[in-house]
Amino acid sequence: MHEKTTFNLIKIHKSKWLFCFLILCITNLKAQQISSIEKIAAYGYSKRFSDSSASKKMQQQALELAKxxxxxxxxxxxYSYLALxxxxLLHIKxxxxxxxxAxxxxxxxxKIRVKxxxxxxxxxxxxxxxxxxxALDYLLKSYSLFSKIKAHDQCAKIAADISYLFSPASPEKVQKYAQEAMEHAAKARDAESQLYARLAYGGYLTDKLESGYSNEWENTLDFLKNTVIIAEKKSFDIISKSNIGIAYVNLADLYSRGPKPINEEALLQNLGKATDIAxxxxxxxxxxxxxxxxxMYYSEKGDYAKAEMLFIEGIKYQLSLPYTDNYLLATFYNCLKEVAVKRNDYEAYYSYDTLYTKYNQLKYNETTQKLLQNADARFESSKKMERIKQLELENELEQQNKLLGYGIAGVLLIGLVFMFRSYYFRQRYYLKREEILKQEQTNSELKVQLMEKETIENLAARLSLERRLLRSQMDPHFIFNALxxxxxxxxxxxxxxAVSYLNxxxxxTRQILEQSRQELIALHEEVETLKNYIELQQLRLNNSFEYAIVCDESVDDDILxxxxxxxxxxxxxxxxxxKPKSKEEKGMLQINFTQQTDQKNLICTIKDNGIGLTASRKLKTKENHQSLSTTITHERLSKMQKDHPYAGFKVLERESENGKTGCIVIINIPIS
Structure with missing residues (x-):
């Protein structure tokens, strides 16, 4: 039919260029169709959850057939399906x-589909x-390419992933791509992509509730209920079974945060279905x-025995599996610790805390290893991109050399008179071009080597600083005396x-361990940590001093x-x-916060009425004491001065007031 239409057009218009255009269109249309090899690879990819071994084997067979x-x-x-x-399977290499x-x-x-x-x-x-x-750059490009060929199933999944990446920094873009995911899923009529898109849009609605739109809770509940209904009705056609479990968990979580009294039956029913799926x-x-x-629900309800039984059941199930999930075990033992505190069962608390410490350390080691693997993967990927550019330069050089040969052949055909002159100038031009390209190639290789050296050095320095920071946060003498x-x-x-101070x-301890792994925290979290630390110091020193923490009215306690x-x-x-101060006089520690908005600085002023800098230095000389924590803090603030020139601190002798001594510390802290 296409040939007949084409023939009639040629006959009517007698236009050769139109015929060529139609041929190109038909060729391009065929090129976007799914080949038999791609169908084999896609079918193998669909088995990744049910039978990973058969999935990889089928995809490898498709790859060998393509080769x-x-x-x-x-x-x-x-290759793309194998990568996904x-x-x-969490195999990063x-x-x-x-x-x-790929x-x-x-x-x-x-080919658009291939790219x-x-x-x-x-x-x-x-x-x-x-x-x-x-990730956003590549996924947005992939989304644009799949949109051109109207691959709505792929577009729905990619748009959902893009919405997750924009959360929570850009709510408008989260809404935009979550909505587009829903539109593509409706056109695809595919159960897998429909559930994928609805989970993304449900996430946007849930985030919106947390932002203050509590009046839309009923609408969000109806949407998540319909998502669960669709997941149950089309569960056979949904390959990613984890998405079905996520739908149940999301609905249960919404019930737990809904108006009181909570619909306990619906909450537990959905969590039970999620557990069965898992x-x-x-x-x-x-x-x-x-x-x-x-x-958590039973713990908040006051049924601590039921909560404890659930966490213990979760631990037993995990330990029965052939592999160990340290993150999951640490989480469950931490929950058991909290239940033990609420039940005032300190013996159980101690046993749970011992196991929590063990698995939490293993979890931390795994996390550190993963960070190193990710850093290595990022470096290898960047190095390969540089290699690609280098190969492109070499190809360009090869093409230029080919053009040189064609030029010489052309000059020989024109005549012997112009041959020498033309050959000389062209040869000179291309040799100079070759030298430039070789120099660029050399520069690229040096850049790769420099990137490798800088990446390793920066990573080593950062890990060293983090380890030293962790070691310096808790003074062993302080811990021993407090206990x-x-x-x-x-x-x-x-x-x-005793229970109050133990808590x-x-x-x-938990605050310091958690915060030491975060780049930024809110000011009120820092103040809360300082209060706990100072009150424990008061206990250790028999309440020999008082303290006061004052924030200026202009200071926002949510600044980072x-x-x-x-x-x-x-x-x-x-x-x-x-501490060295005479016991006759009560000690006083004052902490004040003020904010310099124009310089993006938070100024923390610490005053004490202790023995003063001069007397303190004499004691330090006798004790041969070196403050590791102050040194590390100085290093941290020095690193921040690249982006925040005002960052730093200074220590001053307090001016004598009625014969009193003391010290003042002024810290300029960058804020975000």
């Missing part, structure tokens, strides 16, 4: 290798290694979320103060500052200023 037929387009798509499968191979091979083709798959795989890789800006398909994150929400005082209270049967000590910058100076003020 045998020397079809680069099918090779790229097979490795993401599901294979994931990186397949994604990079992206490099895609440069040799101009769309390659950029999708690369975007998924960047998202996996926490390179959000690069056990059946071995989905760790769904299992952790469902058991955790149930335990000794608490033990003394318990022996004297002062149970209530403060546990809370302080680097964590644990102020505590070392408080420690110095107590240890070297107030």
């Amino acid at each position: 045998k037929r020397k079809n680069i387009d099918d090779e790229v798509i097979c 499968t490795q993401r599901r 294979e994931f990186t290798r397949y994604a990079d191979t 992206f490099i091979l895609a440069e040799k083709t101009n 769309a798959f390659a950029t999708l795989a690369m975007g998924a890789l960047k998202s996996y290694i926490d390179d959000k800006p690069q 056990k059946k398909y071995n989905i760790k994150i769904i299992y952790r979320s469902s058991i955790g929400l149930q335990g 000794g005082n608490i033990q003394s209270m318990i022996l004297q049967k002062d149970t209530i103060p 403060k000590f546990a809370k302080l 500052i680097p964590p644990l910058l102020i505590q070392p100076f408080i420690e110095n003020a107590v240890e070297h200023g107030l």
